Amino acid sequence: xxxxxxxxxxxxxxxxxxxxxxxxxxxxxxxxxxxxxxxxxxxxxxxxxxxxxxxxxxxxxxxxxxxxxxxxxxxxxxxxxxxxxxxxxxxxxxxxxxxxxxxxxxxxxxxxxxxxxxxxxxxxxxxxxxxxxxxxxxxxxxxxxxxxxxxxxxxxxxxxxxxxxxxxxxxxxxxxxxxxxxxxxxxxxxxxxxxxxxxxxxxxxxxxxxxxxxxxxxxxxxxxxxxxxxxxxxxxxxxxxxxxxxxxxxxxxxxxxxxxxxxxxxxxxxxxxxxxxxxxxxxxxxxxxxxxxxxxxxxxxxxxxxxxxxxxxxxxxxxxxxxxxxxxxxxxxxxxxxxxxxxxxxxxxxxxxxxxxxxxxxxxxxxxxxxxxxxxxxxxxxxxxxxxxxxxxxxxxxxxxxxxxxxxxxxxxxxxxxxxxxxxxxxxxxxxxxxxxxxxxxxxxxxxxxxxxxxxxxxxxxxxxxxxxxxxxxxxxxxxxxxxxxxxxxxxxxxxxxxxxxxxxxxxxxxxxxxxxxxxxxxxxxxxxxxxxxxxxx
Amino acid sequence: xxxxxxxxxxxxxxxxxxxxxxxxxxxxxxxxxxxxxxxxxxxxxxxxxxxxxxxxxxxxxxxxxxxxxxxxxxxxxxxxxxxxxxxxxxxxxxxxxxxxxxxxxxxxxxxxxxxxxxxxxxxxxxxxxxxxxxxxxxxxxxxxxxxxxxxxxxxxxxxxxxxxxxxxxxxxxxxxxxxxxxxxxxxxxxxxxxxxxxxxxxxxxxxxxxxxxxxxxxxxxxxxxxxxxxxxxxxxxxxxxxxxxxxxxxxxxxxxxxxxxxxxxxxxxxxxxxxxxxxxxxxxxxxxxxxxxxxxxxxxxxxxxxxxxxxxxxxxxxxxxxxxxxxxxxxxxxxxxxxxxxxxxxxxxxxxxxxxxxxxxxxxxxxxxxxxxxxxxxxxxxxxxxxxxxxxxxxxxxxxxxxxxxxxxxxxxxxxxxxxxxxxxxx
Ligand SMILES: Cc1cc2nc3c(=O)[nH]c(=O)nc-3n(C[C@H](O)[C@H](O)[C@H](O)COP(=O)(O)O)c2cc1C
Ligand code: SF4
Ligand code: SF4
Ligand code: FES
Numbered sequence: 001x002x003x004x005x006x007x008x009x010x011x012x013x014x015x016x017x018x019x020x021x022x023x024x025x026x027x028x029x030x031x032x033x034x035x036x037x038x039x040x041x042x043x044x045x046x047x048x049x050x051x052x053x054x055x056x057x058x059x060x061x062x063x064x065x066x067x068x069x070x071x072x073x074x075x076x077x078x079x080x081x082x083x084x085x086x087x088x089x090x091x092x093x094x095x096x097x098x099x100x101x102x103x104x105x106x107x108x109x110x111x112x113x114x115x116x117x118x119x120x121x122x123x124x125x126x127x128x129x130x131x132x133x134x135x136x137x138x139x140x141x142x143x144x145x146x147x148x149x150x151x152x153x154x155x156x157x158x159x160x161x162x163x164x165x166x167x168x169x170x171x172x173x174x175x176x177x178x179x180x181x182x183x184x185x186x187x188x189x190x191x192x193x194x195x196x197x198x199x200x201x202x203x204x205x206x207x208x209x210x211x212x213x214x215x216x217x218x219x220x221x222x223x224x225x226x227x228x229x230x231x232x233x234x235x236x237x238x239x240x241x242x243x244x245x246x247x248x249x250x251x252x253x254x255x256x257x258x259x260x261x262x263x264x265x266x267x268x269x270x271x272x273x274x275x276x277x278x279x280x281x282x283x284x285x286x287x288x289x290x291x292x293x294x295x296x297x298x299x300x301x302x303x304x305x306x307x308x309x310x311x312x313x314x315x316x317x318x319x320x321x322x323x324x325x326x327x328x329x330x331x332x333x334x335x336x337x338x339x340x341x342x343x344x345x346x347x348x349x350x351x352x353x354x355x356x357x358x359x360x361x362x363x364x365x366x367x368x369x370x371x372x373x374x375x376x377x378x379x380x381x382x383x384x385x386x387x388x389x390x391x392x393x394x395x396x397x398x399x400x401x402x403x404x405x406x407x408x409x410x411x412x413x414x415x416x417x418x419x420x421x422x423x424x425x426x427x428x429x430x431x432x433x434x435x436x437x438x439x440x441x442x443x444x445x446x447x448x449x450x451x452x453x454x455x456x457x458x459x460x461x462x463x464x465x466x467x468x469x470x471x472x473x474x475x476x477x478x479x480x481x482x483x484x485x486x487x488x489x490x491x492x493x494x495x496x497x498x499x500x501x502x503x504x505x506x507x508x509x510x511x512x513x514x515x516x517x518x519x520x521x522x523x524x525x526x527x528x529x530x531x532x533x534x535x536x537x538x
Numbered sequence: 539x540x541x542x543x544x545x546x547x548x549x550x551x552x553x554x555x556x557x558x559x560x561x562x563x564x565x566x567x568x569x570x571x572x573x574x575x576x577x578x579x580x581x582x583x584x585x586x587x588x589x590x591x592x593x594x595x596x597x598x599x600x601x602x603x604x605x606x607x608x609x610x611x612x613x614x615x616x617x618x619x620x621x622x623x624x625x626x627x628x629x630x631x632x633x634x635x636x637x638x639x640x641x642x643x644x645x646x647x648x649x650x651x652x653x654x655x656x657x658x659x660x661x662x663x664x665x666x667x668x669x670x671x672x673x674x675x676x677x678x679x680x681x682x683x684x685x686x687x688x689x690x691x692x693x694x695x696x697x698x699x700x701x702x703x704x705x706x707x708x709x710x711x712x713x714x715x716x717x718x719x720x721x722x723x724x725x726x727x728x729x730x731x732x733x734x735x736x737x738x739x740x741x742x743x744x745x746x747x748x749x750x751x752x753x754x755x756x757x758x759x760x761x762x763x764x765x766x767x768x769x770x771x772x773x774x775x776x777x778x779x780x781x782x783x784x785x786x787x788x789x790x791x792x793x794x795x796x797x798x799x800x801x802x803x804x805x806x807x808x809x810x811x812x813x814x815x816x817x818x819x820x821x822x823x824x825x826x827x828x829x830x831x832x833x834x835x836x837x838x839x840x841x842x843x844x845x846x847x848x849x850x851x852x853x854x855x856x857x858x859x860x861x862x863x864x865x866x867x868x869x870x871x872x873x874x875x876x877x878x879x880x881x882x883x884x885x886x887x888x889x890x891x892x893x894x895x896x897x898x899x900x901x902x903x904x905x906x907x908x909x910x911x912x913x914x915x916x917x918x919x920x921x922x923x924x925x926x927x928x929x930x931x932x933x934x935x936x937x938x939x940x941x942x943x944x945x946x947x948x949x950x951x952x953x954x955x956x957x958x959x960x961x962x963x964x965x
Contacts, residue, residue, distance in 0.1 A: 057729040058884045059885055074729070095920070103890060139896035139897070140896070163882065163885075182882065186891055187891065189882025
């Protein structure tokens with residue numbers, strides 16, 4: 001009988017060629033069988049293995065058969081070698097997996113109906129795919145606390161835990177905060193914290209993500225939505241200059257959670273807790289859904305868009321007419337590249353030459369992701385010609401507002417009153433204050449005319465992170481009320497001043513920006529994809 | 539055949555644990571001979587030639603293991619002495635540690651020299667308070683007399699030896715858990731490969747040997763490989779300490795050459811405890827090894843003979859069970875131990891050990907169902923071979939073998955709704 005095994009492909013000097021379920025694969029030396037299988041398009045089921053963590057080899061779900069090796073081996077820790085013949089679906093492997101599934105479930109409470117993980121739980125997925133469907137276990141299960149408050153934002157259900165130690169390894173290796181450990185032994189082994197040291201680090205939410213089961217849950221998301229209803233919209237976090245890649249878990253026009261999306265060049269598999277909760281501002285901050293005007297009386301009143309733009313333009317025209325020195329703009333580096341590009345062009349058209357981009361800094365750059373720079377698009381502001389964030393320039397403008405030298409101010413996405421940079425009364429005195437923002441900030445309330453913008457998650461646009469990577473944020477939500485993207489508002493505001501450009505979409509704005517800015521040359525939404533792209537020369 | 543005791547030759551002598559007494563009876567002459575007549579490499583060959591197999595459980599040839607150390611690496615090499623002795627039924631290392639520590643120490647020094655180790659660790663079971671004290675004292679004596687420290691006996695060889703007390707976990711006797719524990723971490727076995735000889739303590743090449751193995755190195759140092767290899771049987775050479783316990787008249791540690799018939803060992807231990815209760819079964823190698831029913835007990839007590847009989851010499855902790863022993867109860871007891879001692883790291887062992895206990899408890903209490911017997915065996919088969927460390931086998935083997943050899947008795951616990959022996963005793 002001829003040998004039915006396919007021939008091995010040639011391998012380079014740093015490579016090995018092997019067969020996995022008769023599929024030939026070539027991988028770098030040192031690659032594990034599990035990853036080699038992945039490269040061959042085969043899934044070796046696994047719980048404890050996580051690409052961002054060290055190998056623990058404890059769940060034993062990835063057992064596979066290797067020709068000429070008597071015992072089953074774990075794919076996650078076994079290095080692929082030249083000529084190796086691996087089989088991932090033999091009767092022996094199947095029996096072993098079925099055994100592991102049974103073992104994992106004998107002490108599991110099977111409380112999927114009340115578990116947040118249901119729908120994205122490895123136990124559910126693998127039991128369906130590899131389990132026997134029934135259990136021979138008839139005795140009393142081991143019982144543990146089910147709502148154990150393990151830290152600031154995380155709840156632990158010890159009965160659901162499969163002791164894969166991913167969460168421990170995350171805290172040891174990634175956050176380096178080392179709060180978690182395995183305590184006790186045998187089937188009484190349990191994950192826990194040390195006395196007086198709860199799970200509380202700036203990255204604790206990642207333990208919930210790495211937990212393959214429903215043992216660790218994120219307090220703000222507990223019982224909020226069934227995961228199968230959520231639509232994951234790929235985006236980038238706007239919490240700081242890192243721009244971690246994320247998914248916005250959306251249901252019924254609401255973001256219910258933000259989770260990290262793997263990008264090895266930006267955030268690997270992680271994100272910080274502050275970023276993870278940043279979407280909450282969308283519902284917690286008061287919005288304004290229609291333009292507001294504050295004529296003679298003190299209270300702002302909603303007015304139609306046409307009228308609001310007209311009034312705002314009139315205010316600015318008057319101020320500009322009184323002397324170019326008497327008008328200024330304060331612009332936010334939290335806006336998208338598209339917003340900033342149109343803002344830059346609009347300011348020129350209106351005749352506002354004095355512009356400052358506001359910095360927002362807090363804490364320090366840390367060892368992992370968090371940046372001191374809390375603006376997600378400082379590089380974008382510089383790129384479009386608005387300049388880098390500059391506290392001195394903001395301060396000068398505001399001093400001139402207080403002294404009366406500046407009589408007209410356009411504030412885009414910033415809140416100098418709320419940030420404590422200027423007393424509300426000084427801004428209220430200003431003859432021409434036009435504010436554009438997504439929420440009803442104190443500055444918005446002080447403005448002569450305030451124009452409502454879309455919030456994060458509602459707009460579509462691009463952010464350039466501190467390393468010079470342009471990344472897309474996709475719109476996950478319908479804009480609230482009559483809110484509009486900033487670039488559209490600015491284009492409308494500048495139109496009476498002769499600004500002629502019309503854009504059909506954010507993508508069109510980006511294309512125009514890319515055509516004029518060498519660092520963006522050749523880029524488009526399509527080329528940015530979901531992982532973003534580095535600026536030319538970055 | 540007359541047999542002069544070798545490993546236990548000093549036991550019972552006055553002050554046997556002191557350096558003076560040890561030297562008075564010729565102690566440390568072997569080390570002197572080795573320093574004079576060998577190079578380290580040659581002594582490794584000598585130990586290989588002696589055929590000495592590890593006494594810790596697996597019976598791996600000591601010299602061969604030493605040969606696995608990578609050559610030419612500019613990192614320290616460590617020797618860790620495994621004095622964790624926790625296998626139920628095993629109490630031989632303790633005897634040497636408490637009563638003849640210098641016999642062990644001499645072997646440690648010779649072995650460390652042979653493998654180029656300058657810092658060695660003596661990892662001793664937490665409960666061995668007395669042993670730890672005595673061994674520490676022996677070390678201090680050795681330092682004072684130039685047998686440890688700088689330039690030992692003028693040889694130019696330096697060695698420090700540190701006693702490290704465990705916290706009483708059985709799993710820390712498993713060599714990689716021992717290393718983790720020594721490093722100050724929880725005693726969780728490591729995935730192998732890499733093997734400790736390549737990546738061991740603090741990431742450096744490390745040899746782990748059992749106390750009795752190293753005591754045997756002293757004998758080889760004294761009298762050479764050829765003499766040693768003549769003791770016992772081919773490939774199963776040298777003297778051995780057997781721990782005989784259970785239903786014998788005089789339980790204890792008995793020294794004999796490897797390959798002594800099991801029945802002879804039982805006789806050495808005074809025969810069966812109760813004349814009215816004949817032999818029912820023997821576990822020859824500590825609780826982790828497979829049980830032999832009386833009919834299979836005409837075996838020689840050495841590595842290969844017991845392997846041929848389907849079990850293993852293990853740690854030579856031999857428990858003898860008479861006809862009054864309930865096998866379900868005995869296995870329940872064994873499984874309670876393993877359920878308690880499983881490190882909890884890997885799925886089959888963590889979950890399987892507890893499950894065995896639950897099933898066995900039901901059987902013994904009379905709540906068993908007919909499928910339970912098959913279930914025990916099947917669950918064991920899903921533990922065996924699928925775990926990180928050999929603890930999985932250490933629990934699966936007893937379960938599988940007790941069920942296989944005494945299936946009727948297990949079944950009877952189901953049909954008679956409980957333990958027939960307990961019921962008879964109650965009458
Ligand atoms: C669960 C488990 C427990 C063990 N306990 C001991 C022990 O207490 N003492 C010991 O010497 N070896 C023990 N071993 C064996 C060691 O892992 C190792 O093989 C031995 O110390 C090597 O020494 P040797 O080659 O001199 O026999 C144990 C192994 C396992 C799997
Ligand atoms: S809590 Fe989750 S991640 Fe942590 S060990 Fe348990 S199952 Fe694994
Ligand atoms: S087999 Fe048992 S003792 Fe060994 S690593 Fe796994 S759980 Fe721990
Ligand atoms: S994924 Fe390999 S043992 Fe868990």
